[in-house]
Amino acid sequence: MNSSTNIRTHYRACNLCEAICGLEITVNEDNEILTIKGDEKDPFSRGHICPKAVGLKDIYLDKNRLKQPVRRTESGWETISWNEAFDEVASKLKSIQAQHGKDAVGVYQGNPSVHNSGTLLSAPAFLRVLGTKNRFSATSADQLPHHFVSSLMFGHPLLLPVPDIDRTDFMLIMGGNPLASNGSMMTVPDVANRLKAIQKRGGKFVVIDPRKTETAKIADQHIFIKPATDVYLLLAILNEILTLTPSPSPTERGATHSDELSPLSRRGVGGEVVSQLKSAIKSYTPEAVASITGIPSETIKNLANDILTAKSAVVYGRMGVSVQAFGGVCQWLINCINIFTGNMDAEGGAMFSQPAFDLWGRAKKGENYFNRYQSAVRKLPEFDGELPVSAMGEDILAGGIKALFTVCGNPVLSTSNGTQLDTALEGLDFMVSVDIFINETTRHANIILPPTTGLEIAHYDLAFHNLGIRNTAKYSVPLFEKDNNQRHDWEIFEEIKNRLTSEEGAEIPTPKNPEEKLAMAMQFGPYGKDGLTLQKLKDNPHGEDLGALRPCLKEKLLTDNQEINIIPDLLLNDLERVNLNFQKLLKDSENTKFDLQLIGRRHLRSNNSWMHNTERLVKGRDRCTLMIHPETAANRGIVNLEKVQIESRVGKVEIAVEITDEIMPDVVSIPHGFGHARKGVQLDVAVAHAGVSLNDLTDDLLIDELTGNSAFSGVPVRILR
Numbered sequence: 075m076n077s078s079t080n081i082r083t084h085y086r087a088c089n090l091c092e093a094i095c096g097l098e099i100t101v102n103e104d105n106e107i108l109t110i111k112g113d114e115k116d117p118f119s120r121g122h123i124c125p126k127a128v129g130l131k132d133i134y135l136d137k138n139r140l141k142q143p144v145r146r147t148e149s150g151w152e153t154i155s156w157n158e159a160f161d162e163v164a165s166k167l168k169s170i171q172a173q174h175g176k177d178a179v180g181v182y183q184g185n186p187s188v189h190n191s192g193t194l195l196s197a198p199a200f201l202r203v204l205g206t207k208n209r210f211s212a213t214s215a216d217q218l219p220h221h222f223v224s225s226l227m228f229g230h231p232l233l234l235p236v237p238d239i240d241r242t243d244f245m246l247i248m249g250g251n252p253l254a255s256n257g258s259m260m261t262v263p264d265v266a267n268r269l270k271a272i273q274k275r276g277g278k279f280v281v282i283d284p285r286k287t288e289t290a291k292i293a294d295q296h297i298f299i300k301p302a303t304d305v306y307l308l309l310a311i312l313n314e315i316l317t318l319t320p321s322p323s324p325t326e327r328g329a330t331h332s333d334e335l336s337p338l339s340r341r342g343v344g345g346e347v348v349s350q351l352k353s354a355i356k357s358y359t360p361e362a363v364a365s366i367t368g369i370p371s372e373t374i375k376n377l378a379n380d381i382l383t384a385k386s387a388v389v390y391g392r393m394g395v396s397v398q399a400f401g402g403v404c405q406w407l408i409n410c411i412n413i414f415t416g417n418m419d420a421e422g423g424a425m426f427s428q429p430a431f432d433l434w435g436r437a438k439k440g441e442n443y444f445n446r447y448q449s450a451v452r453k454l455p456e457f458d459g460e461l462p463v464s465a466m467g468e469d470i471l472a473g474g475i476k477a478l479f480t481v482c483g484n485p486v487l488s489t490s491n492g493t494q495l496d497t498a499l500e501g502l503d504f505m506v507s508v509d510i511f512i513n514e515t516t517r518h519a520n521i522i523l524p525p526t527t528g529l530e531i532a533h534y535d536l537a538f539h540n541l542g543i544r545n546t547a548k549y550s551v552p553l554f555e556k557d558n559n560q561r562h563d564w565e566i567f568e569e570i571k572n573r574l575t576s577e578e579g580a581e582i583p584t585p586k587n588p589e590e591k592l593a594m595a596m597q598f599g600p601y602g603k604d605g606l607t608l609q610k611l612k613d614n615p616h617g618e619d620l621g622a623l624r625p626c627l628k629e630k631l632l633t634d635n636q637e638i639n640i641i642p643d644l645l646l647n648d649l650e651r652v653n654l655n656f657q658k659l660l661k662d663s664e665n666t667k668f669d670l671q672l673i674g675r676r677h678l679r680s681n682n683s684w685m686h687n688t689e690r691l692v693k694g695r696d697r698c699t700l701m702i703h704p705e706t707a708a709n710r711g712i713v714n715l716e717k718v719q720i721e722s723r724v725g726k727v728e729i730a731v732e733i734t735d736e737i738m739p740d741v742v743s744i745p746h747g748f749g750h751a752r753k754g755v756q757l758d759v760a761v762a763h764a765g766v767s768l769n770d771l772t773d774d775l776l777i778d779e780l781t782g783n784s785a786f787s788g789v790p791v792r793i794l795r
């Protein structure tokens with residue numbers, strides 16, 4: 075931290091979303107925040123920030139924010155001491171597990187958990203002690219297909235390819251809206267300028283989406299696609315590519331990266347693998363899928379040709395592609411297209427980052443991460459120690475989960491069939507939440523343990539440097555010291571873990587700061603030999619640039635034979651399910667009362683289900699609207715801003731319509747994260763801008779049956795008038 079006169083300037087990373095933007099914050103002698111701006115000297119974000127960054131000040135000052143533990147009583151919430159809270163939590167968890175077994179305590183970890191290095195470094199030991207198989211997280215309501223496919227093809231769930239956006243000549247974005255998300259499963263601050271830079275250097279980018287998103291509006295081309303049919307578009311593109319290049323080989327794309335892809339070469343890309351794949355997908359021609367996807371065959375052929383002929387190209391599929399019935403197959407096909415066009419692990423294609431804190435460095439080769447146990451009711455498969463979150467509500471209602479521990483998450487608003495989960499939480503014997511707010515989920519908790527947050531914590535982004543489109547490293551010290559009465563996340567996890575493991579009456583050990591683990595990991599990580607240490611990062615709060623991505627997959631592969639598994643059996647076999655669905659869509663004979671398809675959307679000013687309690691981010695026109703195409707509205711006699719009821723299999727909400735040709739006919743869209751008008755929520759600003767919850771309509775029974783990921787895209791709904 076610099077200081078001049080009475081004004082201090084503090085540099086740090088914003089940990090609200092994946093972009094890890096550098097911030098420059100000025101504070102006066104009374105510790106009042108004067109300004110929050112982008113840090114021009116941050117080598118990654120280059121001065122970029124989004125409107126949410128200023129929200130960090132609002133969170134810090136939020137009068138609804140908890141700073142001390144609270145306990146729910148019949149007459150309301152009462153403040154209790156940390157000691158009392160820790161004792162009660164540990165004793166209740168112990169007694170429930172003693173009576174009903176380890177799995178009787180469930181855990182839900184929300185998205186902010188991965189934006190907090192203290193949580194990432196200390197929660198695993200706590201979870202090991204808890205020892206429950208009933209672990210859930212936001213992963214299976216979002217990006218599980220990415221991890222699933224990476225584990226099968228590359229040998230580790232975190233070996234995730236990211237678009238080399240700074241060097242690509244052609245980028246196909248499917249189901250993603252980076253201008254609103256600021257990059258997702260790709261850490262890419264200042265994404266708008268990076269996309270425009272593709273165009274400036276003579277390349278182009280194309281967006282495929284049922285909605286003309288903010289990103290689509292600046293793209294070279296936007297193509298509407300019927301919701302949840304991306305798998306057929308991808309099959310047709312891959313089929314076309316394999317047909318146009320009968321023996322595609324990485325070497326055809328130039329010698330630069332052929333050596334790096336030797337695992338592929340050894341398998342003989344042009345031989346057995348291609349024939350097997352070709353034969354499995356040959357019926358999905360551009361002509362065959364045109365009516366299903368709503369995309370003319372010529373357009374599909376042009377896309378395949380664009381990918382093939384660009385000097386470098388990358389296909390990137392995000393949320394809309396993952397959260398559908400074939401999310402796993404979609405992510406596999408995307409990897410296949412990038413591989414067979416020579417763009418995997420190649421400059422300008424899909425590459426792998428090399429973070430200073432190597433998350434997979436000590437992982438075992440050939441590890442199985444899938445289906446080692448199943449959920450209680452529907453027998454949905456586990457992945458990497460977690461069960462699909464779609465099963466959480468029904469498994470609580472079935473009685474197997476008696477207590478729940480939630481960490482920085484709001485699954486009542488962010489997981490499918492939130493109403494069912496809301497009911498399930500009411501019936502728990504005990505619930506504890508690590509959270510700073512009494513929100514739609516934590517209002518059910520018996521005890522809430524509020525950690526420090528944002529400007530009060532030290533931060534190194536363990537998760538998102540792993541998805542960086544450039545290798546960088548940055549460490550932030552806290553801007554404000556916590557009060558004596560506050561606790562960091564890592565202190566909370568350590569305290570409860572220590573109480574769970576200590577003998578009755580024994581002295582509870584003092585929590586250990588996980589910073590030591592970070593320092594060790596840096597020292598022995600990929601850049602340690604070049605002198606990168608935690609101290610060096612502390613001395614340079616703008617962050618270190620570690621260079622552009624470089625081909626490195628060969629050395630990272632963790633499959634048992636250290637080759638890319640291009641056609642994993644699980645994915646190949648899932649094509650049967652894809653085909654059955656295709657036949658069903660072709661017949662189009664299903665007589666359903668639900669004649670519209672619902673999709674979600676994300677706003678730049680929202681952060682999933684939170685950040686609505688900051689006035690500056692929610693003020694202005696109502697953003698929680700039902701987007702509907704003029705034709706679809708006219709057919710039903712609906713006028714702009716009229717309130718309608720919309721119904722799905724699981725629920726009904728009332729919402730104002732926004733008539734716009736930015737959405738396809740027969741598709742409607744509601745933004746996710748709203749729905750704050752539930753009894754007992756203590757979020758004054760958010761409740762005033764409550765909106766409705768998309769997830770009171772999404773259906774917990776709609777999932778990708780292979781991976782277990784929730785299928786939010788294309789939920790059947792109808793409008794009631």
Ligand code: SF4
Nearest residue numbers: 088091094095124127
């Ligand atoms: S884009 Fe994300 S990281 Fe950057 S300022 Fe906004 S919220 Fe923070």
